Amino acid sequence: MKPAAFTYHRARDAHGAAALLAELGEPGDEAKLIAGGQSLVPMMNFRLARPQHLVDIGGLRELRYIRPAGTGLRLGALTTHRAVETASPDVLGPGFAVLRRAMSWIGHIPIRCRGTVGGSFAHGDATAEWCLLAVLLGAEIVVQGPGRAAPRVIPADEMFLGFFTTAVAPDEVIVEVRFPRPAPHAALTEFAERRGDFATVAAAVSLDLVDGELRGGTVALGGVAPAPCRVPEAETVLAAGGRPxxxxxxxxxxxxxxxxxxxxDAHGSSHYRRLLIRKLVVQACEEALNQ
Incomplete structure (x- = not known):
């Protein structure tokens, strides 16, 4: 299929993109950003999305970067999945190797070469690896609005509101994602019917280990609710501590x-997904322990 007719616009910077979104998003119209297009274009082809205007930010090279920031890490919104997957240990640092490992779960290499970090967050898929990692690691999503000198920062636990729904306003542009703390003992794993498909269930775990002793941890799941979520009940078990x-x-x-x-749904029953959770959480814990 082909997308419905739209008008194409090219932004020169993030402020300009936000201004275009505000200008073009009049009542009855819809303006969308496009960068890698790996989520939006298929939806447009199937007429699930019919924006009247597309604002292209793919040429904004200033939004493509991986930068250590103290003990944390900053990723420009237009950084591709493949750039993270192939980043050297010196760039990511030992505390964020989980990001590199998780990229192999995203589609296939052509998708990872074009798909962007910011695009994944904007799409807000409950099974998306970046969304799950953000919830697991307490990331912050930085957005730029029109006429705003300073960007707005959205904590990951306030970002995802439901099915493909986020806290980003229609006239805001995601410009950066910040991971404030390293997670040296973290892992993400998932199950899909075919390699590269959307996950039926995904699980991610970050363990707090000190001298081989478990002091607690974080557990997050995708594909089990309208948005990726942490599971306090599972984290309480890890908080008991002791030898793993x-x-x-x-x-x-x-x-x-x-x-x-x-x-x-068509991919599995609730009972089946619970069985997957039990298997995947154990697997993620074991992988996190061995990092």
Whole structure:
């Protein structure tokens, strides 16, 4: 299929893109940003999205970067998945290797070469790897609005509001994603019917380890709710501490499966998704422990 007719615009910078969105997004009209186009273009081809205006920000090279910031990390919104996947350890630092490893779950290499970090956040898919990592690691999403001198910062736990719905306003542009703290013992894993498909369930875990002792951790799930979510009940199990052991990870996984109410759909029943949660959380815990 082909997309509905639209008018093409090219932005010169993030402020200009926000101004165009504000100007073009009049009542009855819809303006959308496009960068890599890996999410928006298929939706337009199937007429699931029919923007009257497309604002192209793909040429804004100033939004393509990976920058250490103290103990944290900053990613420009137009950084591609592939750029993160191939970044050297010196660039990402040892505390953010989970980002590199997680990229292999995103589609296939052609998709990763064009798809962008900011585009994934803007799309707000509950199974998207970047969205799940943001919730797991307490990321901050930085957005620029029209006529605004300073950008607005959205914490990850306030970013995702529901199915493909985020806290980014229609006239705002995602310019940066910040990961404030390293996560040296973190892992993301998922299950899809075919490699490269959207995940049926995804699980991510970050363990707090000190001298081999477990002091707590963070557990996040995707594909089990309208938005990626943390699971406090599973984190309570990890907070008990002690030496990491298989029985503790299995208890954590069981708590995660019991705490959520996954949907029934064509990809699997709620019961099936709970079984996947129990397997994937244990797997993520083991992988995180071994990093």
């Amino acid at each position: 052991r298989p029985e503790l990870f299995e208890e954590c996984a069981a708590a995660a499966a019991a705490a959520v109410d996954p949907p029934d």
